Amino acid sequence: MDKSRKIKSAIVYFILTIGSVIMLVPFLWMVLTAFKSTSEATQMNPFIIFPTVWRKEAFLSIISKMNFLRLYWNTLMLIVERVICAVLTATMAGYAFGRLHFKGKNLAFSLVLFQMMVPSQIFIIPQYLMVSKLGMLNTSFGLLFPGLVTAFGTFLLRQAYMGLPSSLEEAARLDGCNIGQTFLYVMAPLTKSSMVALGIFTALFGFKELMWPLVVNTEQNTMPLSAALAKLQGQFETNYPELMAASLLACIPMIIIYLIFQKQFIEGIATSGGKL
């Protein structure tokens, strides 16, 4: 009995280890390639795993071609703006949907659900034409545009508000709070964990979004990282150390943030579940 349990747990650890190696190898290969010279990266006989000398040439050359400070800034702005818009609008709408009773609520909520069921590509052409008509192509507002409000976040916050006890609300009302004060001082602070979850979710998928930035911001100095990487590949198709250096520079900030806040990240994703 004891022996078979030991074998079982050894099998579990073995499978988990193999899986982890598969998860990590692409990242390791990215790092190793980025520090090689082009000839080292494409040398077959002998095949080189670790760079003989850890070179920084690929990084220097890619930094001279891409303005990474600008790209980090554009990406950061995109994320910050989207998170603020999403959390602010969804918190308010979520409270109205989750706690208040008024005419037209159900119709409004069905629009929220409807938006969540429709594939997002259906919005892209008209959204692009709107941004273009406003003369806002290649601006930070253009990048933000589809993220001004969030149906998914509204749904998430509504669920959070519905889970709160109504006794708090009644107590606040007896103390003379109006609905706005009840919301601001009593109820909203209690949904903090859902707000954090929505914030993480919004930040992560804002960072990962590719098609929208490719469409609205085609100028180098207004692009976020994702689009800049996509453009890069077309230009220097075969210089793998440079492509890997660029990928590494693009991924490192988010990976560091993730490693620091991994508990919040994973719990945030687990509670928001959500759609891709």
Next chain:
Amino acid sequence: MNRKSKVSRRERSEFLWGWMFLLPTMAGLIILNIIPIFQTIYQSFFKTGAFGKGNVFIGFDNYGQLFSDGAVWQALWNTCKYAVVEVPFSIAIALVLAVFLNGKIRGRSIWRTIYFLPMVAAPAAVAMVWRWLYNSEFGLLNHLLRGIGLSGVNWISNPNIAFISVAIVGIWSVIGYNMVLFFAGLQEIPRDYYEAAQIDGANGINQFFTITLPLISPTMFFVTVTRVIGAMQVFDSIYMMMGRSNPALVKTQSLVYLFYKYSFIEGNKGYGSSIVMLLLMVILLITMIQMICQKKWVNYS
């Protein structure tokens, strides 16, 4: 009398506050999402010329072209093939991992961190590194294959293999996400169920099929529905991994890829709109079928 006016005052104030809170979100949703749906439908009846030529109304011609366009049907088929590989594997592997992590295990948070890592990487970077791993001449994968005496594979230029290679990247990217959702679902299953089963002499595999699987089925349903929808919209990895001159592109390009190509590279937004309408119909149909089938296997209790 007094009480009644108090109630209606309360009602009035809920109505005013409610709509004030909803205003930004509803205005945004209507402008950003609801109107665009109708605009896309409208646009799909037009032919969009090159810049400045404007729109020409052509009725159902886009749809006629769509139905006779071999590339569109091939793309729909490619998308379905991709989903059929990506969804079951990413779900099955993630579920097994989640079950492992839910057991008595050391370093749970380290394992979780590792498996979730691909989720925080930019898809463009992920696609580039995999393209490099898949490189037929200098790639790590073919080097390993040659090392054990096999011949290299043309991972992304062989039309019969490329969609699987792209799906592998999709699976690798999304396993951690599915695993986290399953893990959250598993934590809700009371421990006593397993203890009772253990006393009855059920082994681990029995427990998995008699307790875990039925009780996780609502999570499973949610993950399946959202993953299928996600897989049907695959774009990033195909756009990044398949070069425009890749001979396997025709056999791997997805509906969303075609949508992007027609709408934004070739500038025919009318035809692009009709492709996205087809995508909408397909997704709604598949989701409906899943909703109907769930009664057979999802266990809400």
